[in-house]
Amino acid sequence: MIGFAHMLDNIAHSLTPILVLLALCGWIYGVTARAWASRPLMSWEPRNRTARFFLGLLVFGGIIASFFVFEAIIKTAAREEISPRLSSRIGSATVNGRPFEQVDELAAVLRGIHDSPAHHSHPVKSYEVRVNTDLGPLTLRLCRDADNPHEYWVFYPGFHSTSLNEVGRTFTDLLDGR
Numbered sequence: 555m556i557g558f559a560h561m562l563d564n565i566a567h568s569l570t571p572i573l574v575l576l577a578l579c580g581w582i583y584g585v586t587a588r589a590w591a592s593r594p595l596m597s598w599e600p601r602n603r604t605a606r607f608f609l610g611l612l613v614f615g616g617i618i619a620s621f622f623v624f625e626a627i628i629k630t631a632a633r634e635e636i637s638p639r640l641s642s643r644i645g646s647a648t649v650n651g652r653p654f655e656q657v658d659e660l661a662a663v664l665r666g667i668h669d670s671p672a673h674h675s676h677p678v679k680s681y682e683v684r685v686n687t688d689l690g691p692l693t694l695r696l697c698r699d700a701d702n703p704h705e706y707w708v709f710y711p712g713f714h715s716t717s718l719n720e721v722g723r724t725f726t727d728l729l730d731g732r
Contacts, residue, residue, distance in 0.1 A: 559631030560713065566624045567714040577617035584610020625715055632716040633667075640665050642688040649681050649729065659728055661685070664694065667708050667722035675701040681729055696729065703730070 566573075587606030644661040647654040654660055664685065677697030684693045695717075699705035704725050711717040 556631045556635050559628050562624055563628050563713045563715050566621075566628075573617050573621070577614050580610045580613025580617065582610070584608070584614065586610075625719060628713050628715040629719065629721055632710045632713050632721045635712060636692060636694070636710055636721070639685075639687045639689045639692045640667075644685045644687050647683065647685045649683055651682070654683075656728060657685075659726075663724050663726040663728060664708075667724045670705075670723040673701065675699050677707045681706075696724070698729070699723075 584607050587610055640661070644657055647657045647660050649660075660683070664683070676699075678700045679698040681696045681698075682693065683696055684691060693711060695709040695711065696706040697709065699707060702725075704727050706724050706726065706729070707720040708722050708724055709717055709719075710721045
């Protein structure tokens, strides 16, 4: 699954501009078909004009829905990829390149990453957290929430998608004052 998700992430990342353009064309086609539906029919035109409108909506909606499906698959794979390293012994940690002494507490915070419902906020301050585990190093980016200073959005740079979209959220006060 992780290999498939990496392939999907690379393909989706490179095709995003084309897919967005196709979705926009589908939307324009549907709206134009709907607007022209009120004019008189030409002899060569099909009688069912709503089919064009629904075709445009189908193209637009299908592409948008595929983005949501791709994001869910990649997010799940990213969590599967980081989970074994977070479950192993964490020897040392750095935050923004500086050694972090409270390794066990930070490990517990990172192991507590979970899905959280969106509350229309945004991340503000970013921290690069690098932990050295028995299974290798792991780099995550934790971004403090604008509304709740103890909530952090967790991003994983191992995928294009999860370097921009969160893999989960966690709560801590360990990074206060940094």
